[in-house]
Every structure is written in structure tokens, then in C-alpha cells.
Amino acid sequence: MPVKPATAKPAAATPKTAPSRPQQASLFPSIWSRLGATAIDGMFMAVAIIVLINAASYTYEGLAGTPSPILLTIAAGLLGWLLPAFMDAWGNGSPGKRLLKMRVVNRKGQAPGLLRSIWRHQLKYTLNVVLPGIFHHIQQMIFGERAMHNSLAGTHVVSSTADARAIAPAVAKARAVTSAGKFLFIVFGMLTLIVGGVIIGLAIKDSDKPDNPLHAEITRLDLVSDPVRRLAENHYQRTRAFPATLADLGVTQESLLGSGFSKLELNPVNGVLRFTIAGTPPTDGSPSLAGKHLAYLPEMRSEKKGGGIRRWECGSDDIAPDDRIYRCRHDTSAFAR
Numbered sequence: 001m002p003v004k005p006a007t008a009k010p011a012a013a014t015p016k017t018a019p020s021r022p023q024q025a026s027l028f029p030s031i032w033s034r035l036g037a038t039a040i041d042g043m044f045m046a047v048a049i050i051v052l053i054n055a056a057s058y059t060y061e062g063l064a065g066t067p068s069p070i071l072l073t074i075a076a077g078l079l080g081w082l083l084p085a086f087m088d089a090w091g092n093g094s095p096g097k098r099l100l101k102m103r104v105v106n107r108k109g110q111a112p113g114l115l116r117s118i119w120r121h122q123l124k125y126t127l128n129v130v131l132p133g134i135f136h137h138i139q140q141m142i143f144g145e146r147a148m149h150n151s152l153a154g155t156h157v158v159s160s161t162a163d164a165r166a167i168a169p170a171v172a173k174a175r176a177v178t179s180a181g182k183f184l185f186i187v188f189g190m191l192t193l194i195v196g197g198v199i200i201g202l203a204i205k206d207s208d209k210p211d212n213p214l215h216a217e218i219t220r221l222d223l224v225s226d227p228v229r230r231l232a233e234n235h236y237q238r239t240r241a242f243p244a245t246l247a248d249l250g251v252t253q254e255s256l257l258g259s260g261f262s263k264l265e266l267n268p269v270n271g272v273l274r275f276t277i278a279g280t281p282p283t284d285g286s287p288s289l290a291g292k293h294l295a296y297l298p299e300m301r302s303e304k305k306g307g308g309i310r311r312w313e314c315g316s317d318d319i320a321p322d323d324r325i326y327r328c329r330h331d332t333s334a335f336a337r
Helices: 031-064 070-090 095-099 114-124 134-146 148-153 164-172 179-207 213-224 226-239 253-258
Strands: 102-105 156-159 261-266 273-277 293-300 309-316
Touching (some): 095 102, 213 293, 226 293
């Protein structure tokens, strides 16, 4: 009998597995990770505000010789306050988010833009920080884990390591802002404008306080003493020694009196120039610089850079610190004769 050849059994079809979708937990960071990033950004802002305010004040006072205006201080502090927002809008995220591998995106999964980022930043670091505790639970009831600042600004915090193609579909499913949220948006915006106006008004009012009248006189004396300091620099450049007499500088007593000084003491050891301000001290107790001193200590340049006098440190041993300009803030008591 003919034998039929055995036919191979078809291999069992392996069930097709659906393409894996990024898990939402890995796409959207947890509340604790976001709180950690907020804490890091808060410390970064504090350091930035202090550094920028001091830099602006010292630069202005060094150039103008007068205390920096309050509006410049506010502008420098505001720049430090908004640095994380700038980094979220233009960079790869604020320092806290970059360290914890997060970034901020809009509804399309793209960078939020400058205005949206600034608005989100203001919402986040005002009510969330100033009104913690019960406010956090109230906003969770309205906005969920996304938080108020993200809901009202139309932003999302996502993992920076997540697949970029999965971000846009995921954020599109996020819950929209409720009517209560829109109401809070309007109320908070009005409060922000009112508080901001009050702060600016108080700042302008404080800036109207009269300056110390002695500051202008010290600024003038500092300017008229500059040619003498230049002569001292030229003398050191030629002789590699500090001048010891007025004749070494080519200065006469008459020219010194014409510039507002009655006497100039020169220290040939350390190069200190000590000017005595002309005039007679008043007897009625009114503020005056007559008979007091301005001293200048040379700061030397390294020999690798050619040597010589790099700049002068201005100070005084008998003018009150509050009566001096910032440029002449140094205490020269150790060099007084």
C-alpha cells in the first residue's frame, strides 16, 4: 500500500504583542522628584539674587561714585528670581530639573516659551511657597497632581529621558483647567498686579530720600586727586620707587590748595598718598569734611604683567563709613601717620 508522506504541522503562531507604550509613571515624574527640583531651584535663585544685586550695586557705585538706585537693585534681584524661568524657556531646564532629569513642555511637547515660562514660574514660587500646607491640598482637589502653576500656564513637567514621540499624546490627555481654576487665574493675576504696584511705589518712595551731602564732596575730591595719583604712577614707572616729596611728583603747595586740599603726605615705603581736606571744621556740629583725610593705597601689578601700580584703594581713617562713597570704603587707619 502506498504510504502518504507525513506533513509537517504548521508552527503555532506566536501571539503578537502590542507595542509597548511608555508608562505614565516614567513619563511624568513623581511629586517628590518635582519637590526636590523645586528645592534645588530655590537655593539656586537665592544665590543668584544675592550675587546679581551685589554685582549691580558695586559696579554702579564704582563707576558713578554714588549708591546704586533702588530700581537697579530691584531689577538685578528680579533677574536672579527669573533665571530658572529663562532656563526652562531657552535651555534644557532649570538646575533642579536638569539634575533630576526633568524638563517643562507645553501642550505640544515643546519648550514652553519665555512668557509662558515666566508666568508658570511666578505662580509656582508665590502661592505654592508662600501658602504651603492647606493650599497644597486645595489645589490638588482642583488641579490634581499636575498642580496649579502647570494647569494655569498650560505646561507639563516630563522626564527628559522619555521618548519624545510619546510626550505629545500623553500631555494631550491631561485634564483641562476647570472653571474654578480659571477663576483663581483671574483673582491671582489681579492680586499680583496690586502687590507689584505697591512694591514699586514703596521702592520709588524710598528712592526719594535725600542723599548724604558729603558723598558729592568726596566724589569731587576723588576726581581732583586723580591727576596726583597719575603722577605717582608715572614716577614709579620711571624709578621703580614711590615718591617721597611733592617735588618728586611735580606738585606745588599752591596747586594742591587750588584742588581743595591743604596738605599731602607721601609714604615712600608703601606708596600711600594721604590728602588733608582744606577748610576749617565747623563749630556748630554741621557735617563737614574740613581737616579730614582721604588716603590712597597703591595696588601693585604682578611682574609677569609688567609691574607698576594697577589701581588705588581709596579710604579714610577719620571720615565715618556712612559719609564715604563706596569707592572710598576702605579703612586706612593702619596707614595713617
